[in-house]
Structure formats: structure tokens, C-alpha cells
Amino acid sequence: MSTTVPIGLGIPDAPPPILAPRRKTRQIFVGPVGMGSEHPISVQSMCTTKTHDVNATLQQIAQLTASGCDIVRVACPKPVDAEALPAIARKSPIPVVADIHFQPKYIFQAIDAGCAAIRVNPGNIKEFDGRVKEVAKAAGDAGIPIRIGVNGGSLDKRLLEKYGKATPEALVESATWEAGLFEEHGFGDIAISVKHSDPVLMVEAYRQLAEVTDYPLHLGVTEAGPKFMGTIKSSVAFGALLSQGIGDTIRVSLSADPVEEIKVGDQILQALNLRPRKLEIVSCPSCGRAQVDVYKLAEEVTAGLEGMEFPLRVAVMGCVVNGPGEARDADLGVASGNGKGQIFVKGEVVKTVPEAKIVETLIEEAMRIAEEDGLEAVEGTKAEVRVTK
Ligand code: SF4
16 A cells, blocks of 8 residues: 655754754864864774774774764874874875874874874873974974873873872863963864763863863763773763763774774764764563564664664554554654554554564665655665564
């Protein structure tokens, strides 16, 4: 049966509400990616490959790019890594940031290599003070911003002695002190991060920093942990800050494939309406009233629609109690019961199918909606019917 039900696809007429306006910042550019209050919040990650393994690094950058990464960082611990930077910067489809610790000389190599930005750590760049003028001039001439990346685990010894540990005040003082060194030389193309592994401490540090500077802020809970714990810590901390308008670029740090970091970061921004929502699965937690395996159904629908890039809210409900209500608010939905699934499109039942056909029917309907609206899933979509028996 064909349907003539009008389909809104969840595309709002007005911009979706956000919790707070962005904090006003100065604007910088990391390659073509604008960073600051006038630009969308970017999501970044860091390669886990050895940078000197150019092919492996470029392959991982390609995977990150395909998953939606805006900016990628690479480590530069050895001369061979610095030597690999020109090839990586030239071939990467997204801007490459060189992560420099300990050795100021690599900063100059990274600038010459065509990297889009440099990250330095004020806690460990030895004899850095003496070369700030040189660094500021080289970065300024090349139009390359510098991220001052303070980290609770590698705080400047002077500040550790002064504060006793990596307090929010210590992190902020380290960052502003370093920024001041560059400012003395007329260089203000700066982003700042004050990462800590404790989300509460991290949030407080960024709040304090946001009060005293207008530089764009790079958010991160450092060493956040494995995928589950790290996702929770990062989501809570970023949510607290972004809901106050604080944060211009984010990096979720997980002990996991960096592609996972991009997925989590993207979802955090989507959940806060700071990025357009794409596929959204609304599924019930199930209960004693459920007449289907809701977990399996939700997972299969999610897997089957993975990669769809248009805004689509899909409700997967275990029974008819809340099913029709949720389905009415969704673009597409199912309310299950008695071995069958009622398929909803914009709140109207368009068909009833046997339980075994629910997943494939939802996926077919989703694809039909996309086609009818003239929207196509972008290149790389994995949308297909995948039913686990
Ligand atoms: S929709 Fe039905 S099965 Fe799901 S939680 Fe609500 S009452 Fe339980």
C-alpha cells in the first residue's frame, strides 16, 4: 500500500534550540577549518600510528576523515617523525596538527612541513622561553596557529610547587602565562586547552579560563579511560561546558580506536543541537510488558541504518503503550505486539508486518523516505538490510 502521508523528515523550520549562545572568542583558522564562536564546533582526534609510518598514518587519517573528523593531530617524538610531516601534511585530506613535546626544534620543522597548527605543552618544552620570539615569528609568517595544550599530568614544575597539585587555578595560570609570552611578541593566533583526567576539575578549569581569555578553547578530558568510561566522562564534562557556550573544538580521548572518538564527539554535539542531528534512534528500555526483544530490534535497526546522513528520527518501541505516542513524534516508528509490528510514518500506521519483517520494513521505509525527499545517503553510507536471525 502506498501512502500519501506528508513527511517532514524532522527538518526543523527554525534552528533547533540550544542551551546557551556560544562564548564570544577571537577566530583562528586551522587550515580551512575556522575555530571560534563564529564557526561550528569542530571534532578532532589523534592518530595512534607511528607518525614516521607515513602509509599507516595516512590510512588512519583517511578512516578518521570518513568518520567525520575535522582536524587530526599526530605525535612528533623523534626526528624520523618530524621528517615524515611534509608527506603527511601534503596528502592528508584534513588539517594536520603537529603535537610537539620537549623539543622546540620540531616546531620549526612542523611549520616548514606545512602542518596546519602546532600543539605545544608549556609543561615540558625545555628552554622554550628563549625561543618564543622565534616561534612566534615563524608561526606568524606561516599563518599557523598554536594550541597551548596544558595537561594535568604534565604540569609545569613551577606551578606544581606553587599549587601543590594540578588544580584548576594551576592549569589556567600555566596556559595564560604561556599565552602571555606569545602576546609579548605580537602573536595571538592561539587556542588553549586545560585538560585534566578528572571531569569536575577539568570543567572548573575551563570555566575559569573562559572568564579570563577570549581565545578559542579546545575541550578535552585527558586520559578519560576505555570506551565506556571515557565516553561518560567526556560527555558529562563537555555537556557541562558546551551547555554554557564554552568550547570551540572537542577531542574525546578514549583508550580505543580513534574513529570511536569521532563518533562520540559527533553524538555529543548532535545531542546538544550544536550539530544538525542525523539518524536518531528512540528506543524504549523494554519492561515486563514488552512483546518483542527490544534490544535486538533497536540494535538491528541502528546497524541497518548506520551511515545515513539525513535527519531521521526512528522510534523502536516494545509495545503499544508508548509506541504510538513516540512514533507520532518520530519520522518513522514501530510499536510491537502479538508477534507483529505496526509501522508508523509520521504517527500514522502505514502497515502491519510480522515480527520477523520489522527490521527490514523499517529500513525500506527509511530509504523510501530519503528517496522521496530527494535526499540521498552520502557516500560511505552502510545502510542495508541486516537482520540477525
Ligand atoms: S514501550 Fe512498552 S515495552 Fe517499552 S518500556 Fe514502555 S511499556 Fe515497556
